[in-house]
Amino acid sequence: MQVLEHSGNGITVDKGEVVSILGAPGSGKTRLGLELAFLRRPEVGLVLFQGENPLARKRSMQPLKRPREVTMLVQNAEDQLFARTVFDDVAFGPRQLFLPDAEMERRVTGALRAVRLDPAEVRDRSPFALSGGERRRVALAGVLAMEPVVLILDEPTANLDPRTRNEFSDLLRPLRHKSAIVWLTTSAREASQADRIYVLGDGHVSEVHGGDELLRDWRRLIPTGVELPAVFELAGALERRGFELPADVDSADLEDGIVTEWQRRHHDR
Amino acid sequence: MILVDNLGYRYPKQTELALRDVSARVDPDEVVGIVGPNGSGKSTLGRLMKGLLWPSEGRATVDGLDTRTHGLEARRLVGLVFQNPNSQIVNAVVEQEVAFGLENLGLPPEDIRRRVDSALNSVGLIGRELEECYRLSMADKQRVALAAVIAMEPKYLILDEPTAWLEPTVRWPLLEEVLRWRAERRAGLVLVTHRMDEAQTCDRLYGMLDGRVEAQGTPEDVLQDRTIRAKLALDVPETFELAASLRAGGVPVAEGTSIDRLAERISA
Ligand SMILES: Nc1ncnc2c1ncn2[C@@H]1O[C@H](COP(=O)(O)OP(=O)(O)OP(=O)(O)O)[C@@H](O)[C@H]1O
Ligand SMILES: [Mg+2]
Numbered sequence: 001m002q003v004l005e006h007s008g009n010g011i012t013v014d015k016g017e018v019v020s021i022l023g024a025p026g027s028g029k030t031r032l033g034l035e036l037a038f039l040r041r042p043e044v045g046l047v048l049f050q051g052e053n054p055l056a057r058k059r060s061m062q063p064l065k066r067p068r069e070v071t072m073l074v075q076n077a078e079d080q081l082f083a084r085t086v087f088d089d090v091a092f093g094p095r096q097l098f099l100p101d102a103e104m105e106r107r108v109t110g111a112l113r114a115v116r117l118d119p120a121e122v123r124d125r126s127p128f129a130l131s132g133g134e135r136r137r138v139a140l141a142g143v144l145a146m147e148p149v150v151l152i153l154d155e156p157t158a159n160l161d162p163r164t165r166n167e168f169s170d171l172l173r174p175l176r177h178k179s180a181i182v183w184l185t186t187s188a189r190e191a192s193q194a195d196r197i198y199v200l201g202d203g204h205v206s207e208v209h210g211g212d213e214l215l216r217d218w219r220r221l222i223p224t225g226v227e228l229p230a231v232f233e234l235a236g237a238l239e240r241r242g243f244e245l246p247a248d249v250d251s252a253d254l255e256d257g258i259v260t261e262w263q264r265r266h267h268d269r
Numbered sequence: 270m271i272l273v274d275n276l277g278y279r280y281p282k283q284t285e286l287a288l289r290d291v292s293a294r295v296d297p298d299e300v301v302g303i304v305g306p307n308g309s310g311k312s313t314l315g316r317l318m319k320g321l322l323w324p325s326e327g328r329a330t331v332d333g334l335d336t337r338t339h340g341l342e343a344r345r346l347v348g349l350v351f352q353n354p355n356s357q358i359v360n361a362v363v364e365q366e367v368a369f370g371l372e373n374l375g376l377p378p379e380d381i382r383r384r385v386d387s388a389l390n391s392v393g394l395i396g397r398e399l400e401e402c403y404r405l406s407m408a409d410k411q412r413v414a415l416a417a418v419i420a421m422e423p424k425y426l427i428l429d430e431p432t433a434w435l436e437p438t439v440r441w442p443l444l445e446e447v448l449r450w451r452a453e454r455r456a457g458l459v460l461v462t463h464r465m466d467e468a469q470t471c472d473r474l475y476g477m478l479d480g481r482v483e484a485q486g487t488p489e490d491v492l493q494d495r496t497i498r499a500k501l502a503l504d505v506p507e508t509f510e511l512a513a514s515l516r517a518g519g520v521p522v523a524e525g526t527s528i529d530r531l532a533e534r535i536s537a
Contacts, residue, residue, distance in 0.1 A: 025408060076407055078353070129280060131308040131313075133308065137307070159430065160463070163503070164306075164502065186436060225438045230466075234535075237529055238532050238535060243536060255515070258515065259519065259520055
């Protein structure tokens with residue numbers, strides 16, 4: 001079932017899926033995220049939530065209302081922590097939903113666990129007395145605890161340590177039966193962990209099915225300025241220096257291609 | 270030399286030590302990396318080296334100056350760029366921010382101008398002197414924070430995740446600019462990082478875990494060791510693995526450096 005649709009560029013999000021939007025910084029990723037979250041009017045087209053445009057007024061006097069079911073973790077979300085304790089910070093969103101205490105408790109501790117923080121250890125601490133990465137995790141827990149229908153994450157892995165970054169898609173897994181996730185990222189490796197991928201380049205959006213297909217088309221990704229696994233970055237740098245390398249290959253074959261081309265050039269001399 | 274000796278640190282009103290028994294040194298003219306999981310004490314160690322925090326146990330000195338008893342002199346020798354540029358930038362306009370520390374030192378205006386220009390040049394912000402800081406992207410804020418510290422020409426430079434917010438295409442060029450700046454002055458550099466390719470370029474690494482130094486040595490010692498990697502939540506340095514695998518294929522590349530250097534070598 002489709003929960004979100006951006007008619008301006010053909011982005012659709014189905015219930016429970018993880019969709020990534022891959023683009024270099026400055027490619028308009030954040031603007032797109034804000035549009036999908038109804039925090040900004042779309043420049044082109046309409047954004048529909050469950051088939052309706054929540055920003056359309058039914059009567060002229062009616063105030064505009066963005067749906068609570070769509071939540072966004074903004075880029076420097078850790079700067080917006082404000083409560084006295086970690087618990088209160090994570091609970092802030094769900095409190096707007098007037099949930100019973102037991103449900104609040106379940107959501108907050110569940111969200112803290114999901115971001116690999118020990119609820120007992122951190123719940124009463126001040127969010128200001130945390131490390132950079134811990135603050136980011138608390139900010140993330142805050143949006144997870146809302147259990148929104150759609151969760152939009154703008155570069156959520158900045159500041160996270162390598163393991164947590166690599167396991168980030170696992171960390172999102174328990175959420176999937178509740179929320180659809182839109183993951184904005186500059187890294188092809190991260191993007192390829194999603195079910196479906198949209199690539200943003202030159203202001204337009206194209207869809208790719210799965211990580212393999214994404215990376216096999218590495219030559220198209222190079223000029224977009226997104227972060228690629230090292231072998232593809234190297235291939236790009238070598239092509240700029242006149243190397244001829246195979247297109248439509250996986251990383252192992254590309255590496256072989258580099259070795260072969262080096263040998264050929266070396267032999268010619 | 271920055272020297273911390275059996276250092277312990279407890280944040281105010283906390284029961285647990287954030288750092289325990291940490292001994293480490295940074296020589297002038299070397300690049301020291303600090304790696305480890307979130308909350309392991311990297312930033313805290315950086316703040317103690319800069320003298321922003323005082324040890325609860327043990328001692329921290331910069332060129333023999335105790336950060337507790339000779340704080341002002343010690344802090345002048347060390348520049349620290351914070352993990353989050355929002356907690357560093359205090360001025361409204363880019364060039365004000367970069368000139369701020371220099372003005373506080375009472376330098377003549379010509380000197381200030383020269384240093385500000387040179388620092389802005391190093392971070393690629395020439396022509397953007399009059400932009401408002403609060404409007405900048407996180408990446409550009411990070412550049413401003415870096416320029417402000419470089420302009421002070423510190424003898425030791427501590428960068429706390431300086432590239433966390435930088436776009437992939439400028440991350441290495443900017444870092445290489447900083448490394449060049451450092452090499453010219455023979456300054457000591459401390460690089461706190463979650464990026465293994467950056468850690469790979471350091472002369473030595475300290476691996477932190479739960480407030481202790483759990484591993485130390487050359488990048489190869491620390492990053493090639495599977496057990497250490499697992500314990501410290503580290504990753505395989507990609508360019509290093511790639512270089513090793515290309516070497517195995519007969520391509521004579523040096524140990525893992527940046528992509529551009531690899532490409533230069535292969536296409537030479
Ligand atoms: N201001 C503070 N008050 C109290 N405790 C703090 C404060 N800042 C950090 N801590 C705690 O001290 C420990 C070390 O934090 P530190 O910021 O040094 O970690 P880090 O290695 O830099 O982590 P990260 O990779 O997330 O930046 C953590 O347990 C953290 O929660
Ligand atoms: Mg830190």
